[in-house]
Structures are given as C-alpha cells and as structure tokens.
Amino acid sequence: MAKIELSFYPGCSSQKGATSSNYLVSAQTMCEELDIQLNEIPDWNCCGASIGYGGGGELPRLTLSARNIALSEEHNSGQEIVATCAACWLSTREAKERLHEDEQMFKDANAALSEAGLKYEGESNVRHMVEVLVEDIGFDGIKSKVKKPLEGLKIAGYVGCQTNRPFGIAGESFENPQYLDKIVESVGADSIPTYEKKVQCCGGALAFSEPEKSQEMIKGIIEAAYDNGADMIVTPCPLCQANVEIYQDNINETYGTKFNMPVVYYSTLMSVAFGRSATDAALNGQVIPAKKLEEIANK
C-alpha cells in the first residue's frame, strides 16, 4: 500500500488533556500501522462545533472553517483535509459547500480572512477519517494488517449522527449504515448489524444544557447494546463516545440501572488488533475500562 499523506485537522477535543485525547492517540497509532501520514494544519482553530451557531451566527461561524481550509491550502498544499471529529468534519465540509454555492458569502468570508492575511480558495476535499479507511484502505486492507484478531468480542457499532448525516459515507444509507459493522468484522470481532440504536442521537452538545433529556436518549443507546449481548460499544464520534461513556453513573442513579458498558473508538479496536500496546491504543483513557481489549493487548 502506498503511503497516504493527509492534511490533518485534529480539533479542540483531541488536544492534550481534553475529552477525546484518547481518540487522537489511538488514531495516530492506527495511522502509523496503515502508513497514513497526518500533517497537522498549522495553527488551526475551533470550527464552532454544532453549538457555536447560537453565539456565532452564520458568516462568523463559516469563516472559522474557511480559515482552517485556507491554512491547509497554504501549508499542506494539494493534500486532502481529514478530520477525526464528526463536528470538525461536518463544519469544515459544510463551510466549503456553502461558500462554493453562495458567491456573496465567499466574498464576505474572504474579506474577513484578509484581516488575518489569509485567502480562501476552497479547492481541497474535506474527508472524515472513516472515509479514508473505507474508500482508500478498504476492509480487506484493514484485515491484512490484523495481528491479534479480536476473537470472541461482540461489539455494537454506534455510528451516531454527524458522521452519518447530513453528508454520510458514500454508498451508505443514512438509516442503516453498515461500514462500522464491517470494520468490526475486519478486526476479527462479531458485529451486531441489527443494533437498532446505531444512528440514535445522544443529545450532542445538549448533554450539557439539557442533561435529563439527553441522558434519557443515552440510556436507550446503552440498553440496546446490552439487549443485543454486546461486550462494548464502538463509535467514530468524540462527542458520542464521551456522552455514552461518562454519564453512565448519572443514568444508573436516575434510572436504577447497573450500566457499565465500555465505549471505544474504531481506532482503539484497530490499534489493539494491529498488535499495538494498550497505551498506544489509549486504553488508559477509558473512564469505563475495556477489560477484554486490555487482555488482548497484553497477551
């Protein structure tokens, strides 16, 4: 497999000491094994995520992503932009499409960017890491790198919202995407294609502002994983991961449940299956330990 070089937008939550720093560690490990080189966009900024709209409005919000694209085109010229975070990917791609469709918005964004000495062209492709896995590496490509198959593990593929809608992964349906299950199978574990909560919303940013309403939905996501006999949940989204993992204590208190369901990233599974250590797979970043993965990693 030829080396793949990408202009990488890691996003705020992946930074050291932030909620999905474990995602970054495992994604980097995964990319090392797949010969993917991630060239970080120099001086990238926050994309506004899915909640910044209320303070930022339209043009200021879109300009945030335009700055990242402009920086990528200036410093990582000719490389496709890739994000691991669902909201980062969505915002960047949305900004690109909107500025492409709307000539005035394109001019206005450039007027704002010129204040920072930047110019937006918007020629780069904006992709999510799972697109690179599915389209460039392929399931067989993933399979060929597996040294320790995750045999005996049953894993519920929780795709969530923003990796799936509105853009989604080419060739997949919005209502019943299959690629995450195929990744699970590729690393030697058992998938649950009929996991009915695979695209259920976890509340997203409203987990902070409307905790009761969100936790009711999160409860359903975890309950369905138990009902399907899952050992753990896997997800491609940092906010899904955090929301479904870290509020299990609160949900247990509210609903009298006894949830203790590990929630990991696809990159965690792949790092372990590719034979890397528990630390390289960032298993030490779990709030609810994924003991069965630790056992395989430590074998």
Add this chain to the structure above:
Amino acid sequence: MSDLNTAMIEKYRSSFLKEVEANVEEGEWVKMCMQCGVCSGSCPLGKHWEHPPQEIFMMIRAGKRDDVLSSDSMWMCTSCYNCIARCPRGLPITHIMHGLAVYSKRLGLTPQKQPTAEFSQIFWDNLMKKGRVNELKLGLSMYFKDGFGQGIKNAMANQKLGQNMMKAKRMNAMEFFGGHSVKDLSGFQKMVKKAQEIEEGNIKDFK
C-alpha cells in the same frame, strides 16, 4: 408579470415570511415546506418542542412572528440532521432552526435562561478567547452560570465525573491557567470581528 400584479403579490405576502427569507440562515427555503411532518416525527427531542419544525414553518407563513421568535422550540435542536436527511423536499431544516434561534436571540426575544441558548453563547465566547475551546473553563462556566452558590452545588454533584475524567487524563486542571490557543490570536480575532460586522450590516429592518 405586470407591475400591478407584482405589487399585489407583495401586498398579500406575509411580511414575516419575507423577514425570515431576508434575515434567517437558509430562510428562503421555508416556503418549500409541504407540511408532511416527517421532520417533527424524526426529531430525537420532538416531544419537547412546543412547536415542532413542521408547525414552525406553517406559523411563519401564517405571520405568527412573536409566537415563533419567542418560542424556545428551536433551541431543542441537537443538530442530529435527521430532519435534513429525511425531508422529501430537501429543506436544510437543521440550519433553518439554528437560523431562527440566532435571529430570535439577536432580537432579544429568546426566553430568559433558556439553557441551550446560554450554553451556545458561553461556548462561542469561550472559543473566541483563544481560538480553541478550553473545555475546563467551558464546564466551569456552565456550572457557575446561575451564580456562585449554584455553581458550587453543580460542581459537587459532578465531582465524581470530573475525577473520572482527570484520572483518564481527559480533563486537565492546568487548563484553568491559559490552556491551548491559536498562535495568531490577534489575526483570528480581527477576522471574526470583521465577519460579525459584515453579518450585522446585512440584517434588514422589518417592522
């Protein structure tokens, strides 16, 4: 079309619809809603909307300006994009709801203490300070948004969660003293200020 005809059309058109088309993100799509209700049925927090999206679209066309703009319905949007994925006519419903929420806030019509409206502003202000989100300060700002006493209560109630995150090295107390930042902060802030000025300048006066 004759000038008279055009004038009559303008006269009978709802001025609130025109206002939404002019001032709300993707507002020009509102007239395309065919009232099927798929959006309302698809919304994960649908049961919490006083007026679900389908109803909001009809209310806009019926000129119910105050009822729409002072509703907290739009703030129930979790940005899950189910409605966009399913709308038979391809309305960018998520963005229209965000746009209505922003417009209502800009006009000062959002209900006081609407938690998502508050969080959204806190999030934006947080990212404006350094160009990147400071998660620790974001959490603290949410805990303390209703005063010091309530803040301490909230922090105590979530103490275990915080400890869990610190242990997993996914929360860092040192973020309180600075934290991550873009290097060209002054360029970043000038850029956003300019974008805000342009956007303000594009708002058209109605009523």
